[in-house]
Amino acid sequence: MHNQYTDLLLDLPEVKTEKVLEVGEQTLHVEVSPVAHKQACPQCRSLDFVIRKGSNPARTIRHGEAFGKSIYVRVPAIRLFCKQCQCGFVWQYTFVDSGKRYSHAFEKQAIRTATAATVKHSADLHAMPASTLQTKYQHWLALASERLQERVWQDAACTSKLVLGVDDFAIRKGHTYNTGIHNLRGEALLDILPGRKLEELRAYAKQHSFFLELRPIAVVMDLAPYYHTWIQECFPKAIRIADRFHVHRYVIEALQAVRKTTQTTLSSRAKANLKAKHRLLNPKEESLSVERHKELKEILDYSSLLGQAHAWKESFNEWYDCSPDVNTANRWLETWFVQGEQMQHPAIDACVKTIRNWRTEVVNYHRCRWTNAAVEGRNNRMKAFQRRHYFTRNRKRYVQGLLVECNQSRYG
Structure with missing residues (x-):
């Protein structure tokens, strides 16, 4: 295979293929080098005074798959020196963090698999330690859920003629329940409340002032009296619709x-x-x-x-x-x-x-023809998530996982 086709396969614009080192039954090792000759100094951000000053042992980076084989990229750890700042540094690659063994593209692929299955299954599939993927997945989940929740609340606050959906779903049927708040017009899950009793609902409204700042024209829910009492207290002008x-x-x-x-x-x-x-x-x-x-x-x-x-x-x-x-x-x-x-x-x-x-x-x-049909479908996704992750005990990660599960397809 010509080097230009290997470059297309790797999809790493900042490096170019030097040669294919090894092709095994399950692995493919490729040696690459930077396209540029020098890299800007991290302090003065200038190329003018930077010189090359040798190299450290090469790094081997896991990077995706092709033809049913795991791709390993061997990159040189080039030492550089800035004569103006009198500091030395090592070449930094944008496709992998410093000191890490997995490229961003590979981590993203493994995490995407973990969201659709389990961390253990994804780790086995990608031949990496489950503990490593678990750490990366939890870090990604915290960032993704925070970004998505901020986005869905902003959209709800800006939506004209906002319609909310409120419904419960079971953690343990007959014993423990959660309550989901949904933006029906925006097709998004806004938040998850622990429990469904009136005291728990009132406590949530007191702790989350941004919820009370919403201006829905209607709220759709079942015939549970505690939901209607709560919505009447929070949004007295909203139309309450029995689903x-x-x-x-x-x-x-x-x-x-x-x-x-x-x-x-x-x-x-x-x-x-x-x-x-x-x-x-x-x-x-x-x-x-x-x-x-x-x-x-x-x-x-x-x-x-x-x-x-x-x-x-x-x-x-x-x-x-x-x-x-x-x-x-x-x-x-x-x-x-x-x-x-x-x-x-x-x-x-x-x-x-x-x-x-x-x-x-x-x-x-x-008066306002909306139903909780989309909410019921989202509840099914939540229950599938619970079964797939064996009812995550950590409440914070549990909520983060559900927010990502229900909103990622719309907001990416």
Whole structure:
């Protein structure tokens, strides 16, 4: 291979290839030298009085991979002397730090792999000590998370018509939770709070004044009272929206409760068929294929009550999708309440009662049509991060990792 092609392979503009020293089964050693003859003095920043004064033993730097082989670059440690400053120094290369064995490009590649897997897996993949990569990864993570968090808060503060999303996700389901604050319009995770109790939320607002300086026009959250109380205290002028996904879940659960009641009255064959196909009741009817639609019609024919409950659920989807304004939405929702109460089923009555209690927040969706769909997707990424990193115990690094995981793809 000609030296110019080796230079392209290495992609190190400040050095040029002298020769390929060794090609092994797993390694490729290349000797290089600086393109320039001299380097500026680190004190006076001048080239005029700098002379070469011998060299130290050459350094071997690990630099990426090519053709399935690990590339090692052998660089000369040239000694220089400035006659004006009367100081000696050694040639410094921009692609590697002084005294280090790994180039910046190689470290960046190893760290990128560690963010998608684990440090141990990345270290094994790149044939380097896990402790070394762990140190480099933690240093990079601290810098990257600080940079990203500063950027997302600046964007949130400058965003016109800011819409926030608030939702919890489990560290240990049923026991320990975190709360995420999201910029829905900016598609970013702003911060992670420990816990979800009202006292913990209030403590966060007191400690982070920049949160209270935000001016959201709306905040989307589930039906947890502590979130609504907290947001009402922090942003009294913001529209509080009950997240569509969480509200719709109450309707789905009521429909499935009707299905379970219906099952007990059917023959064994019909009961088994309904139980096997009960998930067909959940999605929108229009989203089903022709074959699935026939199967749905078959199970709905088992009971008139089940058919009415399914039509009631479909009407709720239509209410969300087709209400043109708030006034129409209010009238339509009242009709839907009456339709549910006429079925006289305890599960449906409980669902109607819950949505009546949160009627203002539910109808507010038609004032500002935002949902926490993106937040739920981000929660899944957080849970995947937790499993991948075995639930990092260090709280600070845990939060840093989640901020990078959720924001790096957008902000780089």
